[in-house]
Amino acid sequence: MKSTIRDIALAPLGQRKIDWVVPRMQVLNMVRKEFEEQLPFAGKKVVICLHLEAKTAYLAHVIRAGGAEVTVVASNPLSTQDDVVAALVQQGIGAHAWYNATEEDFNQHLQLALDTEPDFIIDDGGDLVSTIHTTRPELLQRIKGGAEETTTGVLRLHSMVRDGVLKFPMIAVNDAQCKYLFDNRYGTGQSVWDGIMRTTNLVVAGKTSVIAGYGWCGKGVALRAKGLGARVIICEINPIKANEALMDGFEVMPMAEAAKFGDFFITVTGNTDIINKEHFVLMKSGAIMCNAGHFDVEVNVAQLKAIAVSERIARNNITEYTLAGGQMLYLLAEGRLVNLAAGDGHPAEVMDMTFALQALSLQYVALNYDKLSAKVYQVNTEIDEKVAMLKLQSLGLSIDRLTETQIGYLASWSSEEG
Ligand SMILES: NC(=O)c1ccc[n+]([C@@H]2O[C@H](COP(=O)([O-])OP(=O)(O)OC[C@H]3O[C@@H](n4cnc5c(N)ncnc54)[C@H](O)[C@@H]3O)[C@@H](O)[C@H]2O)c1
Numbered sequence: 001m002k003s004t005i006r007d008i009a010l011a012p013l014g015q016r017k018i019d020w021v022v023p024r025m026q027v028l029n030m031v032r033k034e035f036e037e038q039l040p041f042a043g044k045k046v047v048i049c050l051h052l053e054a055k056t057a058y059l060a061h062v063i064r065a066g067g068a069e070v071t072v073v074a075s076n077p078l079s080t081q082d083d084v085v086a087a088l089v090q091q092g093i094g095a096h097a098w099y100n101a102t103e104e105d106f107n108q109h110l111q112l113a114l115d116t117e118p119d120f121i122i123d124d125g126g127d128l129v130s131t132i133h134t135t136r137p138e139l140l141q142r143i144k145g146g147a148e149e150t151t152t153g154v155l156r157l158h159s160m161v162r163d164g165v166l167k168f169p170m171i172a173v174n175d176a177q178c179k180y181l182f183d184n185r186y187g188t189g190q191s192v193w194d195g196i197m198r199t200t201n202l203v204v205a206g207k208t209s210v211i212a213g214y215g216w217c218g219k220g221v222a223l224r225a226k227g228l229g230a231r232v233i234i235c236e237i238n239p240i241k242a243n244e245a246l247m248d249g250f251e252v253m254p255m256a257e258a259a260k261f262g263d264f265f266i267t268v269t270g271n272t273d274i275i276n277k278e279h280f281v282l283m284k285s286g287a288i289m290c291n292a293g294h295f296d297v298e299v300n301v302a303q304l305k306a307i308a309v310s311e312r313i314a315r316n317n318i319t320e321y322t323l324a325g326g327q328m329l330y331l332l333a334e335g336r337l338v339n340l341a342a343g344d345g346h347p348a349e350v351m352d353m354t355f356a357l358q359a360l361s362l363q364y365v366a367l368n369y370d371k372l373s374a375k376v377y378q379v380n381t382e383i384d385e386k387v388a389m390l391k392l393q394s395l396g397l398s399i400d401r402l403t404e405t406q407i408g409y410l411a412s413w414s415s416e417e418g
Helices: 008-024 026-038 054-065 082-090 103-114 127-135 151-162 177-200 216-227 239-247 301-307 348-371 381-394 404-411
Strands: 045-050 069-074 094-096 120-123 145-148 170-172 208-212 231-235 264-267 288-291 308-315 318-323 328-332 376-378
Touching: 008 026, 008 054, 008 082, 008 348, 026 054, 026 348, 026 381, 045 054, 045 103, 045 127, 054 069, 054 082, 054 348, 069 103, 082 094, 094 103, 103 127, 120 127, 120 348, 127 151, 145 151, 145 348, 151 170, 151 376, 170 348, 177 216, 177 264, 177 288, 177 328, 177 348, 177 381, 208 216, 216 231, 301 308, 301 318, 301 328, 348 381
Parallel strands: 045 069, 045 120, 069 094, 120 145, 145 170, 170 376, 208 231, 208 264, 264 288, 288 328
Antiparallel strands: 308 318, 318 328
16 A cells, blocks of 8 residues: 655554553444454545544554555644654555645645545544545545544534535534543643643643633633643633633633733634734733644734744744744744644543544444435434443443333423323
């Protein structure tokens, strides 16, 4: 199988990273066993477009265990780990990706992966689906469906449906409870602070963290900031989320006010232009900014560059911008997802649930595509609950079951019955 990677000699290092996560992804191990017996993807080709690190590598192995020929490609140019990709290629999985790919390389890699003519796809953020629809119309008939990983990708799919252009079914894995309650909240919460702390090596306690977006990810980032001893300010546009943040014990204000206070700024809205030049000029010297939303459009880097009098690399993954007033502002990982571009992403135990949902959702598409239409589907409740039960089982935990009396009680409506 053809691959386009940086250096196959890195494979042993990447294999070690994969070996570390496999025993920590017990739900996926159970799914793998089922796949080995049932071969749901026998004779089919799958292209996986995700952040290419160790947990994704294991998902690729699990899909292959289901009988598929698998090719992986990056969903972000800065999150690819070249050693992990090399290990995949050594194990016979196709890969087209390298760390720090230029935009041209990144698009070329997507095209090379699509040259394999997949039957099914997994996407993260919607770039693969959008590339197929805009540049590879000949594949639209062949691709039977796929699954989308993240909030931003699901939003893009919904707009494709609104515009009447989506041509195959996609499952919104992000919207499963076993995804956003754990991955978006606890995964992002932990890994964003891991990325910030390992990149800056600075203390969080006693400092002010400004978090833009109090959705599932923002809640996790705020919760962990509080746990680390920070003062937390939330910026929101949704009055309900703003009230929720307030009752969770955080301060709420617009970015124009918060800009003056922050030591750390974290954007995680899935929107664009969250921190702009009118905010940069208000910031304290030494302020550190980063983004955890899917695309690098939340911190307005173009405006930051335009108002800076100088720019230099202060430390690996940290760019220092000096403004005319003399204050120095720092941007982590060029404003790309800080937990993946400057870290290893979510913990393995969290991705265990997310990727079990991915694998089982793709199996659902493989078994049912003739009954599905070109729409966005929610993950089946049975799949969501199965992943939750397997997770408990893998932890050696069990829960109560409804008795017959309780089932009857919950289903009754009249006072006599009750
Ligand atoms: N870093 C990661 O590993 C990771 C993991 C999961 C999701 N994501 C990405 O993070 C982003 C957020 O995901 P989510 O699941 O939390 O979404 P969400 O929809 O639950 O939350 C987004 C929040 O941002 C708020 N918002 C929108 N525009 C805003 C603005 N201008 N100012 C302030 N707040 C604003 C919304 O009101 C909403 O509450 C998406 O891009 C998603 O794809 C990243």
